[in-house]
Structure formats: structure tokens, C-alpha cells
Amino acid sequence: MLADDLRGMFYIGLKDLRAYYFKPPNISWGILFPFAFILAFAIRNPSDLRALVPGLLALTLLFGTSSMEAIVIVFERRIGALERLLLAPIRLPALLAGKLLGGMVFGLTVTLVVLIIALIAFGAGSIHWLLLALTILLSAAAFSALGAFVSVAVTEVFEAQTLANFIRFPMMFLGGVFVPVDSMPLALQVIARALPLTYAVEALRAALLGGGVTDAALDLLALAGFAIVLFVLAVRVMMRWVE
Amino acid sequence: MNNAIQVTGLTKIYQTDQNHPPLRAVDEIDFTVREGEVFGFLGPNGAGKTTTIRMLTGLARPTAGKASVLGLDLATDITRIKKQIGVVPEISNLYDELSAFDNLVFAMQLYGVPRAERITRAEELLTRFRLSEKRNAPFAKLSRGMKRALTIAAALAHRPPLIFLDEPTTGLDVMSARNLRQMIAGLRQEGVTVFLTTHYLEEAERLCDRIAIIVKGRIVALDTVEGLKSTMGGKTVVEVTRADANDQIETRRFEGESVEAAARAALAQTDGRRVLAINTLRPTLEDVFVKLTGLSAEVMLAEKGGKGGGNASG
Numbered sequence: 045m046l047a048d049d050l051r052g053m054f055y056i057g058l059k060d061l062r063a064y065y066f067k068p069p070n071i072s073w074g075i076l077f078p079f080a081f082i083l084a085f086a087i088r089n090p091s092d093l094r095a096l097v098p099g100l101l102a103l104t105l106l107f108g109t110s111s112m113e114a115i116v117i118v119f120e121r122r123i124g125a126l127e128r129l130l131l132a133p134i135r136l137p138a139l140l141a142g143k144l145l146g147g148m149v150f151g152l153t154v155t156l157v158v159l160i161i162a163l164i165a166f167g168a169g170s171i172h173w174l175l176l177a178l179t180i181l182l183s184a185a186a187f188s189a190l191g192a193f194v195s196v197a198v199t200e201v202f203e204a205q206t207l208a209n210f211i212r213f214p215m216m217f218l219g220g221v222f223v224p225v226d227s228m229p230l231a232l233q234v235i236a237r238a239l240p241l242t243y244a245v246e247a248l249r250a251a252l253l254g255g256g257v258t259d260a261a262l263d264l265l266a267l268a269g270f271a272i273v274l275f276v277l278a279v280r281v282m283m284r285w286v287e
Numbered sequence: 288m289n290n291a292i293q294v295t296g297l298t299k300i301y302q303t304d305q306n307h308p309p310l311r312a313v314d315e316i317d318f319t320v321r322e323g324e325v326f327g328f329l330g331p332n333g334a335g336k337t338t339t340i341r342m343l344t345g346l347a348r349p350t351a352g353k354a355s356v357l358g359l360d361l362a363t364d365i366t367r368i369k370k371q372i373g374v375v376p377e378i379s380n381l382y383d384e385l386s387a388f389d390n391l392v393f394a395m396q397l398y399g400v401p402r403a404e405r406i407t408r409a410e411e412l413l414t415r416f417r418l419s420e421k422r423n424a425p426f427a428k429l430s431r432g433m434k435r436a437l438t439i440a441a442a443l444a445h446r447p448p449l450i451f452l453d454e455p456t457t458g459l460d461v462m463s464a465r466n467l468r469q470m471i472a473g474l475r476q477e478g479v480t481v482f483l484t485t486h487y488l489e490e491a492e493r494l495c496d497r498i499a500i501i502v503k504g505r506i507v508a509l510d511t512v513e514g515l516k517s518t519m520g521g522k523t524v525v526e527v528t529r530a531d532a533n534d535q536i537e538t539r540r541f542e543g544e545s546v547e548a549a550a551r552a553a554l555a556q557t558d559g560r561r562v563l564a565i566n567t568l569r570p571t572l573e574d575v576f577v578k579l580t581g582l583s584a585e586v587m588l589a590e591k592g593g594k595g596g597g598n599a600s601g
Contacts, residue, residue: 045366047399048366048370048399051396051399052397055393055396055397056397059382059385059393059396062384062385062389063382063384063385064384123380123383124376124378124380125380125381125382127346127376127380128380128381128394128397128441129397130345130346131344131345131346131369131374132369132397132398133366133367133369133370133397133398133399134366134397135366286345286346286347286348287347287348
């Protein structure tokens with residue numbers, strides 16, 4: 045049964061990547077969008093572009109993984125194709141993990157492209173590679189689970205887009221991408237602590253500016269926590285579909 | 288002969304909201320489907336056909352009752368059951384973005400068909416369903432009949448011994464519907480058990496070994512086509528075509544204990560009209576259906592929005 049689950053998860057992820065993710069509009073959106081935002085910010089405040097790199101990577105991860113992920117499940121549910129997966133000999137957590145896999149692989153790919161561009165522009169400096177890899181992986185998992193949760197919580201595609209943006213846009217401004225969380229008013233800091241993007245930005249900052257895994261241990265734990273909680277919640281919603 | 292499906296007291300109750308009483312979509316039904324037969328589930332829209340399929344395939348949980356599918360308990364072994372069944376839902380639901388070939392391959396990947404076998408099996412199915420020319424066409428670009436055929440091909444890809452077909456010919460043109468019926472008849476010869484829902488009486492009569500008629504969640508009759516017809520009783524009906532002095536033609540039906548008696552009754556009441564023809568009528572499944580359900584066959588067709596491919600005269 046586990047072999048069926050793992051195989052199903054792999055092929056569901058692969059199918060989603062081929063059918064939805066690696067399509068020109070999605071690729072350009074996934075890469076251009078974070079750049080456009082950072083550029084807009086950099087033009088206004090061009091002093092330290094390098095300090096914006098963690099935020100740029102975090103945004104790329106957030107939008108790369110969650111944009112399509114938030115749509116794929118509700119879209120397939122609307123057209124009836126999701127039923128094919130529910131009928132397959134695969135348990136629900138594996139089905140959802142397959143969906144997450146698609147979003148994660150795409151998000152990781154565009155993030156890698158953005159990372160290479162940033163390395164060419166600014167050099168490797170004192171990057172802690174292990175921490176960087178862990179952060180990117182856990183962030184992709186957390187954001188992908190966030191997208192999946194949005195997608196199972198709604199019944200229409202436009203609702204998914206609205207809800208995803210309702211969550212993501214405040215997160216962009218409160219998650220420490222442009223302004224460090226510590227310099228925010230206390231009330232906003234409290235909100236920032238409830239957002240997964242905050243932890244992704246902090247851990248990426250530590251990794252890129254020479255910190256170690258221990259410096260960002262809490263951030264990594266928080267990201268893993270978000271990934272697990274959102275995944276479990278999404279599975280519970282899906283279980284109601286087959287009652 | 289073993290049973291492919293065995294159902295006892297199967298019930299599904301939907302609690303829509305507090306202001307309405309619970310809806311008994313499927314109400315304590317019992318039936319068995321024998322291995323290798325084409326079993327028809329016939330009934331109007333909303334009778335509980337699809338709900339029954341959804342329960343038997345793991346898409347809905349029964350409120351009460353027991354069922355076993357291919358010898359496995361529905362309540363505890365659903366994942367193993369899923370591996371051995373093929374399901375064709377009412378909507379052709381393959382992936383628009385993938386080609387006909389890739390859709391078949393993906394279906395096999397989900398069911399663990401070995402890599403070496405997938406390609407040959409996909410090509411074989413495309414040939415069999417006359418879709419070879421559309422091998423690389425995205426599903427979205429196929430005609431309605433082709434979509435239906437490919438959806439059935441995908442359900443057969445992992446060679447399930449039992450297949451569920453939910454309204455397979457609804458909305459198809461006459462030729463496509465006819466091709467699909469031939470294909471379903473072919474499955475029977477291969478020994479595949481077919482559980483078929485339909486609201487087309489002629490389709491059920493033509494394809495099914497046995498038919499269950501379901502109305503408002505309850506099975507009102509279950510028998511072979513001949514068995515169902517025999518419930519009409521021993522009465523024989525003759526249809527008489529007559530013309531009056533102004534050549535106005537009319538047909539009337541007369542009942543009798545035998546052909547002779549019915550014909551005699553017809554001739555005794557000519558009212559001066561000329562008798563042009565007398566035909567004996569055997570009861571049709573439609574007669575049985577009307578008698579058992581009190582519904583007319585037109586009601587079922589009208590509910591589905593047109594006759595389309597349901598016209599089994601192909």
C-alpha cells in the first residue's frame with residue numbers, strides 16, 4: 045500500500061508539472077513577479093540592493109509554489125478530474141502530497157534561477173549552504189501546503205485566487221521582505237510572527253549573511269510546523285469530500 | 288459463479304440543512320452482481336444510481352448497510368478494491384492538457400501498471416477505440432464521443448475485472464452511442480463484469496443480462512429482461528389500424544387472454560371502420576417500467592435534456 049502511495053504521489057506531481065506548471069505564462073509569472081516588486085522597492089531606495097536578496101528569494105518561493113498550487117486542486121475538482129485521483133488506489137495524504145510535490149518542484153526551480161542570478165550579481169559571499177538548502181526546502185513545503193489549503197477550502201477558482209492574494213499580499217509587507225520585522229510597531233510584529241513568510245525571510249537572511257543552522261533553528265521549526273499543520277488541515281477538509 | 292458485488296441494506300442519507308428533512312438518496316437496497324454479467328441499474332434522474340456507484344467505488348460513505356466488491360469488504364478494504372475496479376463517471380473527466388496517449392499512460396501510472404507494459408497497452412487501447420489518429424491530440428480537442436471513448440479506455444487501462452459505467456451514452460450522437468454499446472457488449476465477452484447505469488430503456492434491454500429498476504432510492508424490480516417482461520402477466524395485446532368512411536386512419540389496442548381472443552375483441556368493435564392491419568404486441572421493457580414505476584419513459588428522457596445518443600435504434 046505504501047508503494048502504491050509513493051508511486052501515486054510521484055506521478056501526480058509529475059503530471060501536474062507537465063499539465064500546469066511548466067507552461068510559459070506560469071514560468072514568466074513565477075520569475076518576473078518577485079523581480080518586479082523588488083525592483084520597484086529598489087528604485088525608491090537603491091542604497092543596499094544586496095540586503096533585498098533574502099526577501100527576493102522568499103517572495104519567489106512564496107509565489108512560485110503557491111500561485112498554481114492554490115488553483116490546481118479546486119480547478120480539477122470543478123471539472124471533475126480530481127475524482128480520477130480520488131478513485132485511484134492511493135490514500136488521501138499521498139494524493140495531497142503529490143499535489144504539493146508539483147508546487148514544490150516548480151517553486152524550487154524558479155527559486156534556483158533567481159538564486160543564480162543573485163549570485164552572479166552579488167557573489168557568493170559568506171553563504172551558509174546547508175542552512176540555505178534547508179530553508180528553501182522547508183519554505184517551499186510550507187508555502188505549497190498553504191496553497192493546497194487555500195485550494196481545498198474554496199469551491200471556485202476565482203475564490204482561490206482571491207483568498208490566496210488576501211493571505212499573500214499582507215504577508216509581503218508584514219513578513220520582513222522590505223522592512224525588518226524588529227523595526228515594526230509591536231502590534232504588527234505580533235501579526236508578523238503568525239506568518240510563514242517572516243520565518244522564511246529571517247532564515248534566508250541568516251543563511252546568506254553567514255549565520256549557521258543554530259541561528260535559524262526556530263525559523264526552521266516554525267516553517268516545518270506551518271507545513272505540517274496546513275497539510276493536516278487540508279487532508280481533513282478533503283476527507284469530508286468522500287463522506 | 289461468484290458474486291462480483293454483493294450489497295445488503297445499503298443506505299445513503301444526506302442531511303442537506305436543518306430546515307429540510309434528511310434525503311434518503313439510497314434506501315436499504317439489496318442486490319448482487321454476478322461475475323461476468325452486464326448488470327443494469329435503470330431509473331430516472333435522482334433515483335440513486337450515481338449515489339450507489341459512488342458508495343461502491345469509495346467516493347461516498349454509506350450511512351448504513353454492507354457491501355462487498357470482488358470479495359473485499361467495502362468498509363475496510365476500499366484501497367484494495369479501488370485497485371481492481373475501473374470507473375467511468377457521468378462526465379468525461381480526463382485531463383484537457385494531456386494528449387490522448389498521455390492520459391492513458393497517466394491512468395496506468397496511478398494503478399501501478401509496469402512501465403514496459405504501459406506503452407503497448409496505451410497503443411492497443413487507442414486502436415481498439417479508433418483513436419489512433421488522435422494519439423497526440425490534447426483531450427480538450429477531442430469530440431464528445433471521442434472523449435467518452437477515451438474515458439472508458441482509461442478506466443480499462445489497468446485491466447480491471449469489474450467496471451462501473453455511469454450513463455455511458457448520455458449526450459452522444461447515434462453513431463458514437465452505437466459504437467460504445469458494441470464496445471460494452473465486447474467487454475462482456477472478455478469476461479469483464481459491467482455495472483451500468485442508464486435511463487435509456489432500450490439500451491438496458493439490449494445490453495444487460497439483468498436489470499434492477501431503481502426509483503426514489505429503492506429497487507422496485509430486479510430480474511432478467513425476460514423475467515421483467517413476464518411480470519406483465521399473460522395478457523396479449525393486439526394493435527389494430529383502421530380507417531373510417533372518410534379514410535381517417537386510427538390505431539387502437541385490444542387486450543385478451545390469447546392472440547385469438549384479442550383479435551376477436553378487436554374485430555367485434557369495428558364500428559363500421561375498415562380494418563387495415565392487426566399486429567400482435569409483445570410487452571416491452573418500457574411497458575414494464577411504466578407499470579412498476581408509474582412514470583412514463585418520456586419523463587426520464589426529458590429530465591436528461593433530450594434523447595441524443597439514447598436512441599438505441601443504431
